[in-house]
Amino acid sequence: MDNLKKLIAENKELEAQLNSRRHFLKDCTLGLGGIALGSLLNSCNFDQQKAYDYTSARALNPMAPLPSPLSPKVKSVIYLHMVGAPSQLELFDYKPELAKLHNKPCPESLIEGKEFAFIEGVPNMLGPQATFTQAGESRNWVSNHLPHFKKVVDEVSFLKAVHTDQFNHGPAQLLMFTGSARFGRPSLGSWITYGLGSENNNLPGFVVLTSGGTPDAGKSLWGNGFLPSIYQGVHCRSKGDPVLYLKDPEGVSRDLKRKVIQSINEINYKEYQKFKDPEVLTRISQYEMAYRMQVSVPEVMDINDEPDYIKEMYGVQPEKEAFANNCLLARKMVEKGVRFVQLYDWGWDSHGASESEALSKGFLNKCRDMDRPVAALLLDLKQRGLLEETLVVWGGEFGRTPMWENRAGIQNSLIGRDHQGEAFTMWMAGGGVKKGYVHGATDEIGFRGIDGRVSVHDIQATILHLLGFDHEQFTYDFQGRPFRLTDVEGRVIHEILT
């Protein structure tokens, strides 16, 4: 009964929201033309309010920027996700003790009752497949696979004991980006654009760039879940047309296009008046956005006008779909006020079952292609003062085992590690984050976190915190209860904050 009441209350609230929207549409704009031309709600006079009600801008433009509830430290986020889960033991988590156990059988006490994606029976241990040095003034450990990253190690805060409860790619990615291992929740970027809107009128607020392939969990990773669909991420291709079908077809002038969109919007608006479905408004503003994006997206997605040495610094590969290109694009977008840029780089699933998956081969190519662009991105953001107000997050959906994978009980012919959710490394850099800092530690073989363990929800809480949200207050009512990104968990990782 209670649930029913809640649902009715939610519905009433929704209706009230629609009503205020209706009021704005009817009374505060120039009518249809007003809609088509974007938010003109300010022709409406409301003099009784003392302070300006910033939320009213949302009535017409669901992407209107809103101030953060609390003092934000950053205004943009660049999230670098290494799809497939890179091995922390070959990159940042230096475990000399593990070398001594190399190729010796794993003690059974370690794996008793544990579930793995592929390991069966008793695997052998696998020593670090990299040499490590202490880099920068912080003397933090970095593997020789990342020579360029050593130059920026003093900019980042490592989280060495992140844990997740998912050990398969899809669910783990969903958990990382939507707060739940099941489908249906809004993604991190959607929550953020829902909460803060987008500053640049001509660019999407939430852009997704992929390289190497699509992540296992697919487009749900940048889906809007139960939020209005305007808040979903816009997936831009870094090769060919950035956004498909954005170019005008041959023989169609921009003027004609404008007229077409205006007419479509008018029809849509009639539809909206009839059914009051806010998704129609979303559709109208998406048409407008697409129209404006026709000019601005090709411009911002064009990396050719960058000076050569900048392109060389990133290691850009012209006309190809490359992580390096995406890193440069990420900087360009943040510079132009894009709120959330999500990069997915596919190919880090180093099981050792094939050459591209081997720590001794494919993994090294991935490291080479990731190292320079990431270092370049941090330096480039820094020299433009953008790192002061941008948060850069690097990580995978989980980590990898200190054991040599033995698929079906037989040690893989190539060197590789299985999935591990218990402990892995991520890092953050940028505004409000400590520089050259390490939080958390794993045991001698990197199997479990023994200090400063942080969960996926803690990471999300921290990202929201830096953007000026209290993750416990930032909710959206759906199906009779308020939902939040961090569900019922999450703690801001204050240890790494300045």
Added chain:
Amino acid sequence: MESILTFIGRFHPLIVHLPIGFILLAQLLEFNRSKFKESEKILKFILYWVLLSGVFSILSGYLQYQQEGYLWESVQGHFYLGILTLILSMGFYIFLGKKTILKRLPRSFFSISLLISLIFTGHLGGNITHGEDHLTEPLAEVSSTLFGIENETKTLQLNEKNYSEQSIYTGIVVPILSNKCVSCHNPKKTKGGLKLHNYEALVQGGKNGSIINFDKPEQSELFLRIHLPVEEKKHMPPKSKKQLTKAEIDFISYWIELGAPQNQTLEQLGTSRALIDPFLSKEEERFYPKIALDAPDSKILRDLIAKDLLIAPVSRESNLLKISTLNVPKFENKQMELLNGIQEHLVSIDLSYSAVNDSIFDLLAEFPNLVQIKLNHTQVTGKGILALQKNKNLKQLYLVETEINGIYLKHLSNFPSLEQVFIFQSKRNLSREIELTPKLKTIIEFGEYDLPKLPSDEVIY
């Protein structure tokens, strides 16, 4: 029966206001007797109702005292004064009658003493419900500064530096208890016979014995009660009161599991940082100054938004504003007059990608509270930049990808609060053009970073 008595008792706060009102009405009439013809009759009528409602007030009050766990010491004053008020009203009533011995007393005796007794009764009653210092609380700060009295503080005072030496009990447990529990469990109001105002009382427990079980901590009454679902009757704090947060429940549970130590410090106990963290006060480094300003004129804001300017407070509750011309690439110097009226509110201005030129510096000098100025991707050369030394709060200056001329940069050393200047130019090496003083070296970020080629860049595995 019990519950009916409790029910009636709870009407006391309502019923008492009847005799109070009647007595005040009687007083008004008493002092304006000459204005009415039959004032004596009306007065008697009112006093009759005072007596009737007074009796009910006292009865319901007594029931409330019996049913709700108030201490006799704390209610006795209110009780006796209440009865006194009733007796005085009765006396006044009789006085107004024909011939009584009471006529020997002056008439003003009744009216004045009744008023005084009413005021004191009411005050003591208020103290019982709202707490002893309820009335004077708002003045406490004033009086303590006036008289130099230091209040005993029971609020959280932990920070990054001092937390390890604090005792677990006084440092964290006491503030939680005084905030959420002590208002009902104190020497004045002792629900369930339990007092939580100090350690001894806490250990002693309530009418059902100790609330801390030192042998089986997780069976302690306190532990169980805070963990019960909110809907349960025995859940504490009661559903209607302010609830413990998850962090508070976790911490109290941890403390009970340790055996409720009193004097050990957090360091001695080796309490994990994650448990303590929610209770630490974090000194926030302020980027924007703390200035008290009225809300900006909403008409100006609406006009700016209508012109596609991005204007917003620095956070939702703030009156400090930041503005950006990101969506108005044609923004020119002369449009700066749109900002008249909010000069003081603006703490950050982003004119990147706009069409402003060097005379913008003089215009920007009129904004006294600017902390951040961004002129990236504009035509400015830096001529006239010295005007910005008037901006006493200016901390960050962005001049990335401009026409900036190195010779003007020496002026930056005159800026009082300047902390960072971003001046990267991708098409030239500005740092080679100028000599810098040591001070400027620390604040100017030229960038010009490079990642030299390494042999490993070319290896294909």
